[in-house]
Amino acid sequence: xxxxxxxxxxxxxxxxxxxxxxxxxxxxxxxxxxxxxxxxxxxxxxxxxxxxxxxxxxxxxxxxxxxxxxxxxxxxxxxxxxxxxxxxxxxxxxxxxxxxxxxxxxxxxxxxxxxxxxxxxxxxxxxxxxxxxxxxxxxxxxxxxxxxxxxxxxxxxxxxxxxxxxxxxxxxxxxxxxxxxxxxxxxxxxxxxxxxxxxxxxxxxxxxxxxxxxxxxxxxxxxxxxxxxxxxxxxxxxxxxxxxxxxxxxxxxxxxxxxxxxxxxxxxxxxxxxxxxxxxxxxxxxxxxxxxxxxxxxxxxxxxxxxxxxxxxxxxxxxxxxxxxxxxxxxxxxxxxxxxxxxxxxxxxxxxxxxxxxxxxxxxxxxxxxxxxxxxxxxxxxxxxxxxxxxxxxxxxxxxxxxxxxxxxxxxxxxxxxx
Numbered sequence: 001x002x003x004x005x006x007x008x009x010x011x012x013x014x015x016x017x018x019x020x021x022x023x024x025x026x027x028x029x030x031x032x033x034x035x036x037x038x039x040x041x042x043x044x045x046x047x048x049x050x051x052x053x054x055x056x057x058x059x060x061x062x063x064x065x066x067x068x069x070x071x072x073x074x075x076x077x078x079x080x081x082x083x084x085x086x087x088x089x090x091x092x093x094x095x096x097x098x099x100x101x102x103x104x105x106x107x108x109x110x111x112x113x114x115x116x117x118x119x120x121x122x123x124x125x126x127x128x129x130x131x132x133x134x135x136x137x138x139x140x141x142x143x144x145x146x147x148x149x150x151x152x153x154x155x156x157x158x159x160x161x162x163x164x165x166x167x168x169x170x171x172x173x174x175x176x177x178x179x180x181x182x183x184x185x186x187x188x189x190x191x192x193x194x195x196x197x198x199x200x201x202x203x204x205x206x207x208x209x210x211x212x213x214x215x216x217x218x219x220x221x222x223x224x225x226x227x228x229x230x231x232x233x234x235x236x237x238x239x240x241x242x243x244x245x246x247x248x249x250x251x252x253x254x255x256x257x258x259x260x261x262x263x264x265x266x267x268x269x270x271x272x273x274x275x276x277x278x279x280x281x282x283x284x285x286x287x288x289x290x291x292x293x294x295x296x297x298x299x300x301x302x303x304x305x306x307x308x309x310x311x312x313x314x315x316x317x318x319x320x321x322x323x324x325x326x327x328x329x330x331x332x333x334x335x336x337x338x339x340x341x342x343x344x345x346x347x348x349x350x351x352x353x354x355x356x357x358x359x360x361x362x363x364x365x366x367x368x369x370x371x372x373x374x375x376x377x378x379x380x381x382x383x384x385x386x387x388x389x390x391x392x393x394x395x396x397x398x399x400x401x402x403x404x405x406x407x408x409x410x411x412x413x414x415x416x417x418x419x
Contacts, residue, residue, distance in 0.1 A: 064267070064332035065403045071211050071265030072328055072405040075180055079324060082129055082156040083175075083413040084298060086318050089124030092116045097124065123417075125298070125318040126227045127175075128245065129156045131273045132295040133373075134181040142244040148352055150209060150368050151270035152294060153181035155246050157223055164217045177221055177245060179214035180264070182271050184352040190263050207345045208336055209352070211268040211328065215260045216247060227299070241299060267336045269354060270391070271328045272372040274384060275321035276408070277416075289375050290321050320414035325384070327372075327406045329391055335400040359398070366394025 025033075090098035098116045130137065134149035156179075161172035168174065187206040216222060226245035247259030275290040290296060290313075298318055339345070339353040353359050354368045371387040388404065395402045 064334075064401075065330060067265045068211075068268060068328065068330035068403065069405065071268065072326075074213075074264065075211075075328075076326060076407060076409050078158055078160065078178055079154065079156070079180075079326065079409050080412050081158040081160070082320055082411060083158060084125045084127045084129060084318060084320055086123050086125045086415065088121040090118040091120050091122040093119040095120075095122065097122075123318040126224055127157045127298075128223060128227065129296065129298040129320055130154070130243070131275070131324075132297070134183075136295075137181075137243065137246070140243045142242040143246050148184040148350075150182040150184065150352065150354070151372060152273050153179065153271075154273055155179040155214070155243075157221075160215075162215055162217050164219050168218065171218075174218035175221055175223075176218055177214070177216035177223055177247070177259075179246060180271070181212055181214075182209055182268050183212050184209050184350075186347065186350065205347055207340060207347075207350055208266050209269045210266050211264045211271065213262055213264040214247065215262075216245075217260065220259075221245075222247065265330070267333060268328050268330045270368050270372070271326075272384070272387075273327075274325040274375060276323040276325055278322045290315065292375050294372055294375060296321055315418055319416060320411045322411060322414045322416045324409045324411060325406070326409050327384070327388065327404065329388075329402060329404050331395065331403075332401045335398075335402070339398070339400070362398060363394035364390075364397050366390060366397075 092098055096116055098118045131152055131154040134147075134151060134153035137143060137153050137155070138145035138147060138149060155177065157175050158178050159173040160176040160178065161169075161174045162176045163169055163171070163174060184207065187208070223245040226242055272294065274294055275296040277290060296316060298316055298320070300313065300316055339359070343351075343353050343356045343359055345351065345353060354363075354366070360367050368391075371390060372384070375383045388406075392402075392404070
C-alpha cells in the first residue's frame with residue numbers, strides 16, 4: 001500500500017514579513033527609550049526632592065511658630081481675665097479721694113483729713129492695669145529693670161489662682177499680678193546652674209528675643225502694699241503712685257523678690273497692645289482707640305501722678321479698656337540664628353540684632369524702637385496697620401521667615417463708662 005504523503009505548502013506574504021520584522025526594537029530605539037526613562041527619573045527625583053524640602057521646611061516652620069502661637073493664646077486668655085474690682089468711692093469736690101478713716105485717729109493731721117468733705121462718688125479701686133512701652137515702665141525707679149526690651153509691656157491683676165503653698169491650690173480664684181513683655185536676653189539667665197558653661201561647655205549661650213511672663217503668686221501679691229499705704233505717723237492713707245507692685249527686677253540672677261519670671265516663647269521680636277473702645281463707638285476708619293501712644297494707666301488720674309509726662313485721661317480712672325488689640329511678631333529659629341551669626345551677637349557683643357545700624361539699613365530702615373509709638377484715626381491705613389506693613393517689608397528684605405499674630409481681646413471684666 002502506498003503511503004499517503006501530506007504536503008504543507010505555507011507561503012508568507014510580503015506584508016507578514018514586514019509585520020514580523022517590526023516586532024523587535026532597534027538599538028537606536030532602545031537608546032532613545034532609555035534616555036526618555038532617565039529624563040523621567042530625573043524629573044521625578046527633582047520633584048520628590050522639592051516636595052521633601054517643602055515638607056521639611058513647612059514642618060520646621062510650623063514647629064517654630066507653634067510655641068509662638070501657644071504663647072499668643074496664653075497671653076490672650078490671661079489678658080481677657082484682667083480685673084480691677086471697681087467700686088464707687090467718696091471724693092471731695094476737687095476729685096481727691098476721701099478715705100474711710102475716722103479723723104479723730106489722725107491726731108495733728110486731723111484738720112487736713114477733715115477738709116476732705118465727701119462731695120461726689122467716683123470710681124475707686126486698689127488694683128491696677130498698666131500698658132506702655134516696656135523701656136518706659138522699666139525705667140521707673142520703683143521697677144528698676146535694666147533689661148533690653150522691645151515693644152510694649154502690660155501688667156495687671158487676674159484671678160489666676162497661682163500660689164506657692166500647695167495647701168492653697170484649691171483656692172483657684174486667688175488674685176495674682178501678671179505681666180508680659182519682650183526682652184532680648186541670654187539663655188543662661190533661665191538655665192539651671194548645672195547646665196551653664198563651663199560646667200557644660202557643649203551648651204552654647206543663645207541670645208534671643210523672648211516673650212517673658214511675670215507672675216506674683218497670691219501669697220506675695222504686692223498690689224495692696226502699693227495702693228493702700230498709710231502714713232504710720234498720722235494713720236492717713238497716702239495718695240501715692242508707684243509701680244513697686246510689679247516687683248523690683250534689678251536682680252538678674254533668675255531670683256526676683258516676690259516675683260517669678262520665665263520665658264513664655266522665643267523669637268518674639270516685638271509686641272504691641274492698643275486699648276480701644278467697642279465697635280459701636282467706632283470712627284469712620286475703624287474702632288476708636290483710647291490712647292494715641294498705646295499707653296493706658298488706670299491710676300494715672302491719682303494725685304501727683306504724671307507718669308513720664310503722660311497726659312491725664314479721666315476716662316482711664318480705675319477702669320479697664322473694653323478691648324485690647326494684641327499684636328505679636330515672631331521669626332523662626334533658623335532666621336534668628338542666621339541674624340545672630342551675621343551680626344556677631346554673642347556674650348561679648350549682646351546687642352539686639354534689630355538695634356544694629358547695619359541691619360536697620362538692610363531692612364529698609366526698620367527700627368523696632370520706632371514702630372507702635374503713635375496712633376491716630378486718620379486713614380486708612382491706621383498707624384497700626386502702617387507699622388505692621390513696615391515691619392513686614394523690613395523682614396522680607398532680610399529674607400526672614402516670620403509670622404504675625406493679631407486679634408482683639410475682649411476684656412471680660414470691663415464695665416466701661418465714658419463719664
